[in-house]
Every structure is written in C-alpha cells, then in structure tokens.
Amino acid sequence: MRLLVVGGGGLLGREVVRLARRAGHSVTATYHQRPIGTDGRRLDIRDRAAVAALVAAVRPEVIVNAAYRQADWATTADGGMHVAAAAAEARARLVHVSSDAIFSGAADSYDEGTAPDPVTPYGAAKAAAEVAVRGLVPDAVIVRTSLIIGAGTSETERYVHDLATGRRSGALFTDDIRCPVHVGDLAAAVLELAADPHPGVRNVAGSDPISRHQLGLLIARRDGLDPAALPAALRAHSGLPGALAVRLNCSATQAGLVVRLRGAHEFVGAGTA
Numbered sequence: 001m002r003l004l005v006v007g008g009g010g011l012l013g014r015e016v017v018r019l020a021r022r023a024g025h026s027v028t029a030t031y032h033q034r035p036i037g038t039d040g041r042r043l044d045i046r047d048r049a050a051v052a053a054l055v056a057a058v059r060p061e062v063i064v065n066a067a068y069r070q071a072d073w074a075t076t077a078d079g080g081m082h083v084a085a086a087a088a089e090a091r092a093r094l095v096h097v098s099s100d101a102i103f104s105g106a107a108d109s110y111d112e113g114t115a116p117d118p119v120t121p122y123g124a125a126k127a128a129a130e131v132a133v134r135g136l137v138p139d140a141v142i143v144r145t146s147l148i149i150g151a152g153t154s155e156t157e158r159y160v161h162d163l164a165t166g167r168r169s170g171a172l173f174t175d176d177i178r179c180p181v182h183v184g185d186l187a188a189a190v191l192e193l194a195a196d197p198h199p200g201v202r203n204v205a206g207s208d209p210i211s212r213h214q215l216g217l218l219i220a221r222r223d224g225l226d227p228a229a230l231p232a233a234l235r236a237h238s239g240l241p242g243a244l245a246v247r248l249n250c251s252a253t254q255a256g257l258v259v260r261l262r263g264a265h266e267f268v269g270a271g272t273a
C-alpha cells in the first residue's frame with residue numbers, strides 16, 4: 001500500500017507509520033512543527049493548496065488523517081475537509097480519525113450509527129469534520145476513538161506522572177468514564193481498516209470503560225508511583241463542559257478485525273483499581 005500519514009509525528013500517527021513500515025508498506029509521513037526523521041514532509045493542513053499539492057506529488061493509495069490540535073477549528077474541521085478534498089481529487093482511500101468527544105454522554109453507550117451531539121467546541125469541530133469528510137469522500141472510513149494510551153508517551157500518562165510526583169496540582173475525575181485504547185491496538189486497527197473496502201464509521205476503542213481516576217491508579221501502579229498521591233474529584237462538580245461518560249460500543253467493528261482491542265486493565269496492568 002502507498003500510504004500517506006498526515007500528522008505522522010503525533011502519538012497515533014507515529015505508531016501507524018511504524019507498523020505500516022514494518023509491514024512493508026511505502027509510507028510518507030507529514031509533520032507540522034517538529035520534524036520527524038529525515039524523510040518527513042512538512043504540512044499544515046489548514047493550507048488547502050499545500051495539502052492538494054502534497055497529495056498530488058505523493059499519489060497515495062490511502063491517506064490516514066491523524067492530525068490534531070485541541071481547540072483549533074481550522075486544523076480540526078477545515079483541515080479535515082482539506083485532506084478529504086485532496087483524497088477525493090487523487091481518488092485515494094481515506095481513513096479519518098475522529099473522537100468520542102462528538103458525543104454528549106447522555107446515552108449509555110454509542111454504536112456506529114449514533115448521530116453526534118457534541119457539547120464542546122472541540123467536539124463540534126470533530127463532528128463538523130466528519131460531515132465534511134463524508135460529503136467529499138463517501139467511502140471514507142471514519143474511526144471514532146477514545147483516550148489514546150501509549151507506553152508512557154501519552155498526555156494522560158504524563159499528567160498522571162506530574163500529579164503523582166507533585167510537579168503539578170490537579171485531580172483525576174472518578175465520574176469521567178472513557179474507553180482508553182492502546183496506541184498499538186488503535187494503529188493496527190487503522191491499518192486493517194485502511195485495507196478494508198467497507199466504508200463508514202468504525203468505533204475503535206478499548207473494551208473496558210474506566211474512569212480517569214481508575215486509569216491513573218493503574219498507570220501509577222505500573223510505573224511504580226504512589227497511587228495515594230493521585231487526588232480524586234468529581235467532574236460533575238468541576239464546572240467543566242463536556243461529557244461525563246462516553247462508552248463507545250466497538251463490538252461491530254471488533255468482529256471484523258484481527259487485532260483485539262484490549263481494555264485498560266489488560267494493557268496497563270492487572271490491578272483492580
């Protein structure tokens with residue numbers, strides 16, 4: 001497969017690039033600010049003409065869009081649209097990465113057919129991107145995912161370390177439930193779906209709904225930190241906008257995947273939290 005990974009320097013993008021190269025695919029990765037390796041290509045997806053030019057030059061069979069910047073409509077919504085437009089022009093398949101932030105959390109769980117009902121600007125931008133992508137590339141695969149956890153490299157893991165070691169103050173919510181996914185499982189699923197001729201929305205998250213506080217305890221135990229040093233709080237009392245609990249139901253997508261989407265208890269640790 002000739003693959004273009006947009007956002008190839010990020011947590012997910014890096015892993016997609018690594019696994020794709022290991023599988024023998026021809027991969028071009030783009031970065032935004034911090035160069036990646038010697039063969040990365042600089043790209044700002046807010047620049048429609050630049051996206052079109054790069055895609056025309058690389059002529060990918062598949063584009064994975066894993067670019068992301070929180071609270072930036074131009075990257076999330078407009079950028080997603082620019083990548084989709086270029087994919088349509090080049091007749092490339094598209095895997096667009098979306099988020100559980102498109103949901104309010106009002107439902108008990110969310111399957112692939114659920115319509116977005118975002119309650120934050122970020123969620124609204126991600127939902128708008130999905131609409132634009134579907135309009136431009138009707139056979140795109142839209143991967144909705146949840147908290148991405150790596151081997152120590154994710155924002156969540158860094159936050160837990162900072163809290164546990166007193167480098168910053170804060171708390172982890174006990175009522176903020178997500179389905180954390182291991183970056184390796186997610187990247188493997190993205191590559192499977194890139195080769196999958198069946199278009200549409202795919203939920204790709206961990207099998208284990210868990211609170212951010214429970215997740216923090218697992219990470220602390222795994223990394224030899226003091227779990228008691230992680231303050232707990234209620235998001236419901238925090239005044240912060242956003243969903244309390246979003247459980248992505250991945251069973252339909254999982255049934256068609258080789259990779260097993262593990263839950264946080266399994267991939268972070270065997271603790272019972």
Ligand SMILES: NC(=O)C1=CN([C@@H]2O[C@H](COP(=O)(O)OP(=O)(O)OC[C@H]3O[C@@H](n4cnc5c(N)ncnc54)[C@H](O)[C@@H]3O)[C@@H](O)[C@H]2O)C=CC1
Pocket residue numbers: 006007008009010011012013031032033034043044045046065066067068069075079097098099100101145146147148149
């Ligand atoms: N990290 C998480 O917990 C979650 C992530 N997601 C989604 O997963 C995808 C990947 O997220 P991560 O790998 O965590 O993000 P990340 O922040 O680790 O990487 C995103 C990459 O996009 C690049 N980027 C930022 N602005 C850009 C622009 N204007 N043009 C081109 N590239 C730009 C950044 O330089 C970075 O390398 C995103 O679509 C995100 O919305 C969804 C749910 C949770």
